[in-house]
Amino acid sequence: MHRRQFLKTSTAAIAAAGVGTSPWRSALAQSGPIKIGLLAPLTGVVASGGKEMVEGVQFYLDQVKSEIAGRKVELVIEDDASNPDTALQKARRLVEQGNCHMLIGNLLANTGLAVANYVKGTGTPYFIPIIAADDLTQRQRIKNVIRVAGYSASAFTHPLGDWALKQGYKKIATVSQDYTFGHEQCGGLAQVFTEGGGEIVQQFWHPLNTADFSPYLGQLADLKVDAIFAMETGADATRLIQQYSSFGLKAKTPLLAAMNGTDQSVIRTLGEECEGIIAPAHFAEGSDNPVTQKFVKEYEAKYGKIPSLYGFSMYSGVMWVAEALEKMGGKAEDREALIDTVLKTELTGSPLGKTVKLDSYGNPIYDVQIRKVVKRPDGKYWNVPVTSYPNVSQFWTYDPETYMKQPPYSRSFQGIKKA
Amino acid sequence: MTTIATQPALQSRTFAGMTGRAVAVAAIVIAVAAALPLVLSNYQVGLATEILIFGVLAMSIDILAGFAGRTSLGHGAIFGVSTYVVVYATAQAGLSPATSFALGIAAATLVAVVFGLLAVRTSGVYFLLLTLALGMIVWGICLRWTQVTGGENGMRGDVRPEWLVSHRAFYWAVLAAASLVSYAMWRFVRSPFGLTLLGIRDSESRMRSLGYNVSVHLFVGFAVSGFFAGVAGALYAMFNNFVSPSTVALAQSVEGVLMMIAGGVGTLFGGFVGAAAIIALENVVSSYTERWQMVLGITFILIMIFTPEGIIGTLRAMLKRKER
Numbered sequence: 001m002h003r004r005q006f007l008k009t010s011t012a013a014i015a016a017a018g019v020g021t022s023p024w025r026s027a028l029a030q031s032g033p034i035k036i037g038l039l040a041p042l043t044g045v046v047a048s049g050g051k052e053m054v055e056g057v058q059f060y061l062d063q064v065k066s067e068i069a070g071r072k073v074e075l076v077i078e079d080d081a082s083n084p085d086t087a088l089q090k091a092r093r094l095v096e097q098g099n100c101h102m103l104i105g106n107l108l109a110n111t112g113l114a115v116a117n118y119v120k121g122t123g124t125p126y127f128i129p130i131i132a133a134d135d136l137t138q139r140q141r142i143k144n145v146i147r148v149a150g151y152s153a154s155a156f157t158h159p160l161g162d163w164a165l166k167q168g169y170k171k172i173a174t175v176s177q178d179y180t181f182g183h184e185q186c187g188g189l190a191q192v193f194t195e196g197g198g199e200i201v202q203q204f205w206h207p208l209n210t211a212d213f214s215p216y217l218g219q220l221a222d223l224k225v226d227a228i229f230a231m232e233t234g235a236d237a238t239r240l241i242q243q244y245s246s247f248g249l250k251a252k253t254p255l256l257a258a259m260n261g262t263d264q265s266v267i268r269t270l271g272e273e274c275e276g277i278i279a280p281a282h283f284a285e286g287s288d289n290p291v292t293q294k295f296v297k298e299y300e301a302k303y304g305k306i307p308s309l310y311g312f313s314m315y316s317g318v319m320w321v322a323e324a325l326e327k328m329g330g331k332a333e334d335r336e337a338l339i340d341t342v343l344k345t346e347l348t349g350s351p352l353g354k355t356v357k358l359d360s361y362g363n364p365i366y367d368v369q370i371r372k373v374v375k376r377p378d379g380k381y382w383n384v385p386v387t388s389y390p391n392v393s394q395f396w397t398y399d400p401e402t403y404m405k406q407p408p409y410s411r412s413f414q415g416i417k418k419a
Numbered sequence: 420m421t422t423i424a425t426q427p428a429l430q431s432r433t434f435a436g437m438t439g440r441a442v443a444v445a446a447i448v449i450a451v452a453a454a455l456p457l458v459l460s461n462y463q464v465g466l467a468t469e470i471l472i473f474g475v476l477a478m479s480i481d482i483l484a485g486f487a488g489r490t491s492l493g494h495g496a497i498f499g500v501s502t503y504v505v506v507y508a509t510a511q512a513g514l515s516p517a518t519s520f521a522l523g524i525a526a527a528t529l530v531a532v533v534f535g536l537l538a539v540r541t542s543g544v545y546f547l548l549l550t551l552a553l554g555m556i557v558w559g560i561c562l563r564w565t566q567v568t569g570g571e572n573g574m575r576g577d578v579r580p581e582w583l584v585s586h587r588a589f590y591w592a593v594l595a596a597a598s599l600v601s602y603a604m605w606r607f608v609r610s611p612f613g614l615t616l617l618g619i620r621d622s623e624s625r626m627r628s629l630g631y632n633v634s635v636h637l638f639v640g641f642a643v644s645g646f647f648a649g650v651a652g653a654l655y656a657m658f659n660n661f662v663s664p665s666t667v668a669l670a671q672s673v674e675g676v677l678m679m680i681a682g683g684v685g686t687l688f689g690g691f692v693g694a695a696a697i698i699a700l701e702n703v704v705s706s707y708t709e710r711w712q713m714v715l716g717i718t719f720i721l722i723m724i725f726t727p728e729g730i731i732g733t734l735r736a737m738l739k740r741k742e743r
Contacts, residue, residue: 110663208571
């Protein structure tokens with residue numbers, strides 16, 4: 001009834017205003033559901049994260065009964081198989097065959113970049129709550145690729161570098177997976193930390209899916225540093241944290257991690273070896289903010305686990321698009337307007353318990369929480385904020401123009417200031 | 420349909436080395452293929468383009484596997500090198516699409532030459548392992564040489580020239596290219612040189628005692644096959660406007676080999692049938708279940724058990740039985 005009523009009024013409105021040459025047609029085009037194409041890795045190396053992405057989206061759509069701005073929402077889920085070629089093919093399928101009004105999702109940066117390059121040609125709005133590649137909201141921005149409820153990789157490690165300085169750390173060593181996401185997170189920390197007078201003693205880069213960290217841990221133990229920063233995702237994170245502890249390093253050197261290193265998807269399966277690790281992020285499931293607590297509790301009740309960043313980000317991402325659509329009366333067909341509205345929309349319902357808005361480059365501005373892994377009364381571990389950096393820009397305190405003149409972080413450029 | 424075109428030509432040659440019947444069949448197949456975009460949706464045209472490209476890759480593998488008895492697991496890497504070079508040349512170096520295309524094929528041929536030099540001394544499982552290892556080296560380089568290849572993230576760029584941007588135009592261009600190289604490959608395997616390869620496949624020692632230089636023949640065969648894989652790779656660069664290490668990964672080589680086997684080893688044109696079967700299956704099944712890889716696996720096992728000669732091979736055998 002609701003939809004029919006909406007249709008009636010909108011048809012009348014359009015006809016009355018005389019918008020377009022064939023008002024009845026545009027009304028007709030709008031009668032169908034809003035089609036959202038969701039790309040998630042349901043198979044391949046990051047399949048477990050992909051499933052939580054789908055959960056996050058469905059969790060939101062269930063809450064709004066699959067209806068946004070009075071229109072039904074049709075969610076089309078495709079598996080990107082953790083592979084950029086497959087992701088590209090599935091994106092084509094969703095846009096060209098599925099006639100989706102927008103795409104959302106992808107987990108691995110390479111899949112996201114492949115899809116971004118494709119939608120650059122088609123103009124389809126593409127939302128990336130998980131893809132963190134810095135340059136998508138910096139040097140190589142594509143207008144219809146928007147990081148709603150996402151984050152750029154180095155945005156959270158900049159404040160971590162500052163926090164490390166405040167702890168009095170002088171020397172830090174890093175160990176990281178050897179790919180762009182790792183380069184960017186390490187670079188963010190290294191730049192701020194060295195510019196503030198700290199020293200990056202050594203950086204270890206290891207291939208993805210490293211089973212045995214002992215060669216690195218042995219060398220790390222000999223370095224006599226004040227803290228070690230680890231940038232690990234998925235199974236690598238689990239293994240590093242376990243081996244860090246069993247090597248006896250945990251008792252000696254504090255471990256700092258990238259946000260993904262202590263994400264629920266990792267520490268859910270861990271015991272006390274993960275306790276005390278520090279990691280920066282916008283979302284802390286152990287925050288005492290009542291809005292966050294409500295979200296965590298409901299999610300836990302539904303899926304039987306504390307939400308991970310994947311679930312949280314996709315949930316917030318869809319909510320962001322939904323809030324924009326509400327503003328524009330659900331006209332998902334109008335891509336230009338949708339993109340502009342999303343860019344201007346400030347997310348009010350975020351589980352962060354605070355309004356989030358995008359900067360002029362399409363990257364969200366968050367309060368970055370420095371989080372510590374602690375044990376909950378029921379024995380599960382979660383991230384609790386220790387301190388917070390309000391309104392952190394992806395450019396930290398640098399001037400965007402100057403910042404973007406320096407090369408993107410890579411294995412060879414870590415922004416390290418020569419002493 | 421294409422089976423007939425691959426029948427040994429005992430009849431007198433009439434046109435460009437093809438019998439009248441073969442010309443007719445080829446003309447009909449190409450005409451039907453050319454008419455496809457008129458009835459298919461844009462997305463399906465995209466799929467058809469992909470099928471043609473992978474068909475060429477599968478055929479290039481078939482030159483070695485079906486006609487020289489050497490199954491290569493390194494062709495995905497050769498294919499991908501061409502893709503990488505084309506994307507790099509257009510997006511990073513700013514060269515024209517035509518130059519990039521030529522460079523890509525040249526690079527792939529060069530890689531095939533190196534592979535060939537190392538691999539032709541071996542056969543059977545050793546050849547398989549050696550080409551696999553060489554392919555892994557290429558993959559490793561693409562993954563780790565971040566400054567040039569973009570590492571895990573790969574490279575993007577507008578590779579396709581302006582006049583090929585539409586789905587249909589590009590499909591027709593790929594169809595033209597695929598027809599041309601298919602014809603070239605078909606001529607190649609039926610040439611005296613190709614027949615020598617067949618001889619080597621059947622009995623290496625006999626060919627050697629007849630005075631043929633087996634290594635040189637295999638080496639040239641490998642290089643030629645690499646050239647055709649390079650053509651497919653260059654087309655793929657234009658298709659995707661994107662390349663990442665997954666394009667040179669082992670999975671790519673395996674997929675090419677599987678397409679060839681599904682179509683029929685030694686049938687050459689089976690490559691297209693295999694590519695069509697696998698790409699279609701992937702697309703249909705994956706939209707119904709996330710366990711699509713399992714379904715694919717089972718399908719391969721069933722193909723191996725029931726039609727070990729592949730789709731084309733089996734059809735051809737059935738036709739023969741009928742004629743008798």
